[in-house]
Amino acid sequence: MAGIKDVAAKAGVSISTVSYVVSGKRKIGDQTRGRVRAAALELGYRPVIDATTPVGSTHVLAVSSPLRPYTDASNYAAFFLALASASKRHGYDILLLMHEAGDQELRRVADRHMADGVFLLDVLLSDSRADMAGAIDIPVVSIGYTNDTANVYTVDMDFAGMGREAMDKAHVLGHRHVMLYCPDRRAFLDGSNFLVRFLDAAMQRGEELGMTVMRKFASGRSADDVNLAVDEAFAVDPRITAIICEENAAQMGLLMNALSRRGLRVPQDVSVMAACANGSTARLADEMPMNPAAVCERAVDIMVEVLRGERRDVGYVELLPGEYCARGTMRARR
Incomplete structure (x- = not known):
């Protein structure tokens, strides 16, 4: 089992710095604190993980991903697993919400304090979940570019x-x-x-x-x-x-x-x-192709920054460029 020495070595800091992150007796810079937390998450060192998680946190992030009649299982699985993996690296578990009445599920999750934030998947251009985001008190990150982005943080492919x-x-x-x-x-x-x-x-x-x-x-x-x-x-x-x-x-x-x-x-x-x-x-x-790993990694980063109080720019939109992959099936017409 990893100890404080292991965390310090992995983060490239002194043991006392790790100790101060845990105790809060001395202010540690955000960048150093982030390195210590990342090392603790990788090693599973709970004292640092608990100390750097916001007070009152459920350690849970909800994923609203309705199962529609035309849902592509391969895309569904790829994005869910990418979100789960990225969230785990930050010490969060995932709560999956699959009902098509996703706006009401968001309300229920927020009212019952079941999660610290919500990700939206399988987003529609006119999506009631994006509207509901303005009526609940937890952050919502949309992995999909809805027409109305005022109440959500948005990350998607371009x-x-x-x-x-x-x-x-x-x-x-x-x-x-x-x-x-x-x-x-x-x-x-x-x-x-x-x-x-x-x-x-x-x-x-x-x-x-x-x-x-x-x-x-x-x-x-x-x-x-x-x-x-x-x-x-x-x-x-x-x-x-x-x-x-x-x-x-x-x-x-x-x-x-x-x-x-x-x-x-x-x-x-x-x-x-x-x-x-x-x-x-x-x-x-x-x-x-889509890039579920890159999009979901960025979405989780933004969620964590919001939960730590490092950003409050709700309405932010970030579109990741696509990358063309040649496989030999496109040829100049003769």
């Missing part, structure tokens, strides 16, 4: 920027007829933040570049559904030479099979790019 970059990439490679293959239409109609922002930006950028862009929604999750979607798309526009797919690895594989079934080779005949998945499509296609 999905609009990713949509524009995806179209720029296709255009530079000479593609002028592009299909955007999208998840369940219900997600779009509900206003799923990442889907709408990416699609709207991609469609607008395609129009600016003079491209013909078709938006095609999946009608189901089976191979037959994907085959039908591809057949319908090429029936409308047989000149399609690039497909940008906002789907997970399983659906990406079905898309590749559907193209092969039509005698189309990737990338010789059709270029393919994955977008807005959690990185699980690697080795299948070029992609602009």
Whole structure:
């Protein structure tokens, strides 16, 4: 079991400094105090962890992540695990809230003092949970860019920027007829933040570049559904030479099979790019993935800063840039 000497050595400070952090008898600078706390969290040294946790803390952070009919389990798991891991490093446990009436769950958690703060996942453009954040007395960090950010701290990927970059990439490679293959239409109609922002930006950028862009929604999750979607798309526009797919690895594989079934080779005949998945499509296609680890790490950092009283800039928005990963499935049109 780790002791005070171990914490001091790992933090690069003296034993007396660690002792002062615990006792509070002498003021220790925020940077040094942070190093000591980080070392204690890694080593599991409770005296420092308890001393540096705000008074009255529950040591719990709630995650509001409704299970909707179209929820992608792979994305859901990736973001939840990333949040849990980042929170654990700061000494917090996670309380998962899954009901679709998430605004009322936030009220219940705050009124009953069940958590120190709340993270929002699976955020909609018009999200009642963001409105509720202004009526409760614990901080709310939204991992998703809702239209009204006044009552929350926001961290997300720059999905609009990713949509524009995806179209720029296709255009530079000479593609002028592009299909955007999208998840369940219900997600779009509900206003799923990442889907709408990416699609709207991609469609607008395609129009600016003079491209013909078709938006095609999946009608189901089976191979037959994907085959039908591809057949319908090429029936409308047989000149399609690039497909940008906002789907997970399983659906990406079905898309590749559907193209092969039509005698189309990737990338010789059709270029393919994955977008807005959690990185699980690697080795299948070029992609602009989500980055759950980076987004959730940043969200937890902001939450901890708020709980420590280090920031009060509610309404703050931070968008992380996407990163294009080449896998060899996007090729210049000949």
